[in-house]
Amino acid sequence: MLFMLTGGLGIFLLGMKHMSDGMQAVAGNSLRSLIGAVTNHRILATTVGVIVTCIVQSSSITTVMVVGFVNSGVMALSQGVGVIMGANIGTTITGWILVLKVGKYGLPLLGISAFVFLFSKKDRWRYWAMFLMGTGMVFFGLELMKDACATIKEVPDFEAWFARFNADSYLGVLKCAAVGCILTTMVQSSSATLGITISLATQGVISYPTAAALVLGENVGTTITAFLASLGTTTQARRVAYFHVIFNLFGVFWITLIFHWYIDFVQSIVGGDAFEPAIVGGLETYPGVVPAIAATHSIFNIANTLLFLPLMTPMVRFLEWAVPGPAFKEKPRLTDLDVLILETPLLAIEQSRKEVLKMGDGCLKMMDWLVELMNSEEPDKSLADRLKQRERILDSVQDEIAEFITGLLSAGSVSHATAEEARRQLRIADEYESISDYIANLDKFDRKLRRDGTRFTASQRADLEQLNRRTKEYVDMVHEGLAKDNRNVLAATSAAAKRIRSEVKSLRRKHLNELSSGPMEPVVSVAFLAALNAYNRVRDHAQNIAETVAAEKTNS
Template sequence: MIFELVGGLGIFLLGMKNMSDGMQAVAGNSLRRLIGAVTNHRLFATFVGVLVTCVVQSSSITTVMVVGFVNSGVMQLTQAAGVIMGANIGTTITGWILVLKIGKYGLPLLGVAAFGYLFSRSDRWRYWAMFAMGIGMIFFGLEVMKDACSIIKEIPDFEAWFAKFNADTYWGVMKCALVGCVLTTMVQSSSATLGITISLATQGVISYPTAAALILGENIGTTITALLASLGATTNARRASYFHVIFNLMGVMWITCIFGWYIDFIQRMLLNINGVDVNSAVMVNGVATYPHTVAAIAATHTVFNVANTLLFMPFLNPIVRLLERVVPSRGFKEKPRLTDLDIRILETPLLAIEQSRKEILKMGDGCQKMLVWLLELMHADEPDKKLGDRLKQRERVLDSVQDEVTEFVTGLLAGNVSHAVAEECRLQLRVADEYESISDYVVDLDKFDRKLRRDGFRFTESQRVDLGHLNQSVRDYVEAVHDALRSENHNVLNSTEASSKRIRDEVKSLRRKHLEELSAGTIPPVVSVAFMASLNAYIRVRDHARNVAETLVTEK
């Protein structure tokens, strides 16, 4: 019995993971856009939480992800609270999947999908097959657990022990909820507890009210994952995890007070909809089973979480303000890193790659600012030490950001990621390197000017005007490429080709003009060297920006 129960649970959990991974791969881009669109509007944030959790098939993944986003500053606490409430509703989809009466077809579904997974050449079809494999494993694992639980009724000692947990009194409900909470905390998965609960209930080992009370306890137990994820995180991330605990704990407290009426309501609702009594037995091989409890358990879970969300929705802002007062901010900088990257997100590759993309976009913004500062420094009559130091500091920051992005993306590649995510990781590493190289050349351009000033020279008025025009052209080109990267415009090479050629022609023209001025013998050699080096640096900036544009074409 123990071997079957453990084996069935393992297959069930592996099926949940395969189904989640398959759905994430298929719906990845939509999921990324959805998370990026979260606003402070509580209803929309809740809707996003529902959809994301339905895709990833785990409220724990969603809440840990939310804690990571809050920790990195990508998401505000109010937004996170809305997504967490939605995650509680989304996780109930697992129960409704199990309502489908395809239990005996789980094994053949697993087999057929496995052939599709092994022999399909298309990545998309392979992930759909993985999703189908996951569903097959879920139902097969559930059937194995049901068989194991049916043995319990043949062992009087076991049956007597389970009989102690009966939700016929208030304290009985609380005791069952505590068991569900502890079990979920131990296995770190509310889906696992749900599978065990359904197996016990359908075999008649526990009653429907007892199963319902266990499900309520799971809502509290699942909060431990977010709490663990918030350890060592920023204050706002800890507030988000505390909100999850308060939301679920308060919900269970009020529902247990009306538990008897609530259970009667669910039973009457299902009787009116399906015309089926939850407690009616169905004989299978001479043994009484209770298959209708699956729908009752799913309805219990969903109705409770929807009602709890609707109840908490008007009080969302006051609760957030209370958490801000009870959990005060620390009096020092909480993030030792320069980027907003958070390793908690690595468990969800499609969202992790989106977070690293945002950091690379920040690198591009920094390069554009450096080009603006460079022009100000060159035209200044006196050296601006403060702005010059800011330019050098920004270059050092971009170096460190590239290191952090590389570390994060390499960690992502080390996991089990899809071909599409792996390819995007490699492209992101290339783009980060290109932007860091641009920042190096911008600093070199400033060095040429500063060295001339130290030696008592400066670019001529004509050279400063020419370099100013060239700086503007290069800056416009870098900005166009960066905007294309932000909007994922794969036609960027064609749309910016004219600008790229103009910069190259402009540099050639300036070189010819410079050689003519040299022939007149009016330019000191040190100024000539610095000017030619500046032209080379600007053309290298253009080349690196063009490499960024090429990555967009490669992504296509």
């Protein structure tokens, strides 16, 4: 019995993971759009939480993801609170999936989808197969657990032990809820404990009221995942995790006060016939109790959410009062990346993409500052320090992006398309960091000349300013192509790249002619040629970005 129960639970959990991974891969773009649509509008945020959790098939993944977004500053506390409430409703979809009486088809569904997964060459087919394979494993695992629970009735000691947990009194309800909470905390999956509860109830080992009380406790137990994820994070992230605990604890508190009226209400909705026993394989079972348990789970979370929705603003204020923040602004990292988001690779790759785009914005800003510094009569130490600081920041940002993407690629369950996108982002981040280095070097050339008591000539400054403008326009076009994911960006910017190269060659010839026609300080000559080379390298790195976006290799 223990072997079958353990094996069934393991297959059930693995099935839930495959369902989640498959749906995330299939619905990747939709998932990104949904998270991007989260606003302070409480109903919209809650709706997004419901839909995302239905897609990823796990409230734990959604809540950990929300903690990660709030921790990194991508999502506000009020937005996170709304999504958390929606996640509690979305997780009840598992119960309704189990209502489908397809347990006996779980194994053939698993087998057929496994063949498609192994032999299909198209990623989309493979991810649909992964989802269906997970669905088959969920049903097959549930069938194994049901068979294991059926043997409990044949062992008097086991049956007597389960009989001690009976929700026939308020204390009994609390005891059952506590068991559900502890079991979910240990397994780290409310879906798994829901499967166990359904298996016990359908075999008649526990009554429907006991199963309902266990389900209430499972809602509290699932909060441990987000709570653990919030340890060591910012104050805002801890607040959203604490809200998850308060939301479920308060919900269980008020529903247990009216527990017997509540289960009577559910029974009236489901119908009394659902609780009539049926003889299957010579054993008395209660298959109709499954929709009742699913309804108990759903109605509880919907009612609790409706209760909390009008109280969202006061609740946010209470959390801000109860969990005071430090006097300084918390920013654990330079980027908005957080390892907690790695749970959902498609959202993680979107977050890293935003950080890469910010690097490009930083490079363009540095090019504007460079012209100001070069044309100022007196050295502008404040602006020069800002430019140097921006270059150092971009170095650190590249390191954080590389660390984040490496963690993403080592996760193991990343799709081929996501892995390719991750590798492209690594290269583009490296190219932007190199561009920032050359821009900082251009300022160093000018500062070194000023320290030596010389400067570029008026003609050279005018030439470099024009070259800077052309190069910035080119970098801007490439950056816009990256932002819009324009696969034609290489062809569209090819003429601009050639113009820059031609202009650099022309300025180099002009400079050599000036050297032969009159005297010039050697340091000025060296600095000017180095500046031309730096602009040429900026152009090369921008072209590398265009090549990466276009997914082409060219000989430049």
